[in-house]
């Protein structure tokens with residue numbers, strides 16, 4: 479049985495459904511194939527449930543801090559972990575159901591459940607069905623990587639998906655990997671009441687960020703009682719009478735940590751191994767990411783790749799932007815490029831880190847003259863008023879062109895405040911334009927013009 483479509487979308491993640499919407503509105507007959515859960519990682523096991531959990535963790539944290547604000551809570555603050563998990567599940571279910579309804583009712587679109595595998599550059603098999611189209615868009619996402627650690631298969635381990643299925647709070651959660659996903663889980667579980675240890679092989683947590691930012695995050699997590707073990711170059715796992723022993727081999731501290739649960743949060747692997755890409759002739763790099771050009775086209779004409787599987791971004795907003803680029807180019811004859819994208823993201827610890835463009839480390843590597851403005855949150859009125867003074871804000875400017883190269887805001891509302899800088903960078907405006915803006919008081923954002931008034935030259 480063979481079905482002909484104008485376009486096939488493989489994967490109903492963050493890029494596939496909105497692309498199907500635009501293609502069908504343009505009059506195309508589109509098949510969207512999803513093998514598991516509509517909404518992909520973000521809706522089901524990523525952004526949405528984790529940010530819902532971060533909100534519960536924040537509520538617990540603020541309840542424990544109530545006294546700092548002159549608020550009296552009679553009795554102990556307790557976390558009902560099952561209800562916390564149920565709330566996250568409900569938020570996910572609502573989003574997934576809405577998305578599913580949208581796709582099912584989309585005129586011109588057929589949502590097909592099953593695993594898609596290429597048979598040729600223009601045909602895809604799903605079970606017994608063979609689908610054909612001259613345009614195929616791959617949106618298969620990524621999954622948690624399983625590192626080849628010594629002993630990893632001899633003990634039970636968790637990933638971002640199974641963490642959401644826990645019904646009981648771990649006694650001691652050991653998080654292997656001190657980057658974005660690991661740190662969000664670490665802080666929320668600590669706030670839910672678990673003992674938490676983060677094991678990281680680099681010298682700092684989130685080592686891609688500037689050291690000042692990493693150190694500020696390490697400090698705030700340590701103050702909440704999270705144990706941090708960096709320089710863990712030789713991680714080994716083994717069964718232990720009290721749970722799971724993680725050999726961390728760090729420079730100082732106990733060489734072994736014994737946890738009740740171990741979360742592996744050491745990166746993501748693209749879902750490209752079981753897609754039959756060889757039958758279509760689509761090339762991947764050595765890590766399995768689909769190779770694409772600046773317009774997200776693969777080496778095979780008529781096949782594009784968007785989202786986490788193309789290695790050009792690892793976020794929901796980059797996946798979404800991928801579909802915008804492809805839709806504009808394919809449907810409107812535009813010439814939109816990934817390289818035009820100003821990369822921004824957030825780390826949802828509390829306080830969150832909002833980031834855009836280059837780190838100071840990256841800017842220095844360009845060997846250009848730089849101007850940098852930095853201010854600790856202890857000197858930001860809004861942070862003081864909220865008694866949330868961890869963190870800092872920093873902005874980096876090219877001394878010659880006066881263009882903003884990057885910024886970091888770690889502090890209350892840092893994920894929102896960073897958008898003032900994101901907008902400026904997208905407008906390619908020189909920094910004096912922002913320097914003379916009149917922001918709202920009292921906000922974290924109001925200090926951005928002040929930072930620009932206080933720029934200092936930094937050496938290369």
Ligand SMILES: Cc1cc2nc3c(=O)[nH]c(=O)nc-3n(C[C@H](O)[C@H](O)[C@H](O)COP(=O)(O)OP(=O)(O)OC[C@H]3O[C@@H](n4cnc5c(N)ncnc54)[C@H](O)[C@@H]3O)c2cc1C
Pocket residue numbers: 488489490491492493494511512513514515516517518519520521523524525526528529592593594595617618619620638659749752753784785786787791792793794795796797826
């Ligand atoms: C714990 C966690 C927290 C995160 N938090 C954030 C955040 O706060 N902000 C942010 O921007 N990003 C966050 N991310 C990243 C974000 O979830 C991803 O970048 C985003 O979901 C990528 O979207 P995508 O469309 O590329 O892939 P996905 O959303 O993963 O969708 C891919 C879909 O393809 C399907 N599929 C795969 N192979 C096949 C096949 N052969 N046939 C049919 N279907 C197939 C999958 O089942 C899946 O539904 C987080 C990720 C994790 C793990």
